[in-house]
Every structure is written in structure tokens, then in C-alpha cells.
Amino acid sequence: KAEGHVEGEKVENPDTGLYYDEYLRQVIDVLETDKHFREKLQTADIEEIKSGKLSRELDLVSHHVRTRLDELKRQELARLRMLIKAKMDSVQDTGIDHQALLKQFEHLNHQNPDTFEPKDLDMLIKAVSVRDK
Numbered sequence: 001k002a003e004g005h006v007e008g009e010k011v012e013n014p015d016t017g018l019y020y021d022e023y024l025r026q027v028i029d030v031l032e033t034d035k036h037f038r039e040k041l042q043t044a045d046i047e048e049i050k051s052g053k054l055s056r057e058l059d060l061v062s063h064h065v066r067t068r069l070d071e072l073k074r075q076e077l078a079r080l081r082m083l084i085k086a087k088m089d090s091v092q093d094t095g096i097d098h099q100a101l102l103k104q105f106e107h108l109n110h111q112n113p114d115t116f117e118p119k120d121l122d123m124l125i126k127a128v129s130v131r132d133k
Helices: 021-031 035-043 046-051 054-060 063-091 098-103 118-132
Strands: none
Touching: 021 035, 021 063, 021 118, 035 054, 046 118, 054 118
């Protein structure tokens, strides 16, 4: 934590370099608006976060927070679909690496495009954790 940090003040975090950095930041910001989840996040150790234990706390956040997370997920899926379509249009029949395209969805559950569930939070955490290794 930065010295002189004032409650409610935004702390600028460096860019993670992840192609889903903005999505990650938005999810964290929304989750931190829920008092219960914020307290759990502040007291959780790194192993609790990586193991998915923290993701189960998502079931206890407020309806407003869940609705906002659902909206963020839909926006992220739309963004990824647009990127994939643009990439496919640009390479027209030149041997598209479908596995590489699908890897762009490893940070969320694309099989459930409408709601943000504990599995989505778990996948987001794992995607960031794998990258940090």
C-alpha cells in the first residue's frame, strides 16, 4: 500500500501487460464496492486466492454487484468476439490457429456468456496467476 493513501482515493496501478487488463481492473473495482467481499479480499492470503476459495465468496455479494459483473462479462465477450472476427477477416483462409484464438477466452467462462459466476472469477485469477509464473 502506498504511504499517505487516503480512503476512497484511487491508486494508479501499473499496466499488467495483459490483453484483458481493463476487464481485470473493472472486475476488481466492482468487487471492492461490496464491503463483505472487500474484507475477505483484504484478509485472504495468496493461496486462498489462487485455490479458488475466494471465488466462492462471490455468491455472497450484493445483487447490484452481480448485475454489474454480468454486464462487464458481456462487454468483454463482445470485445473478444470483435477482435477474433477482425483477426479472421484479416487472415482469410491462411491457416488460422484456432487454439490461439480460443486462448483469448481463458480468463472467463465463454460457455456461459450472460452471467458472471464464481467460475469466472476463478478463471480470471488463474489466468493472471499462470502469467505471473
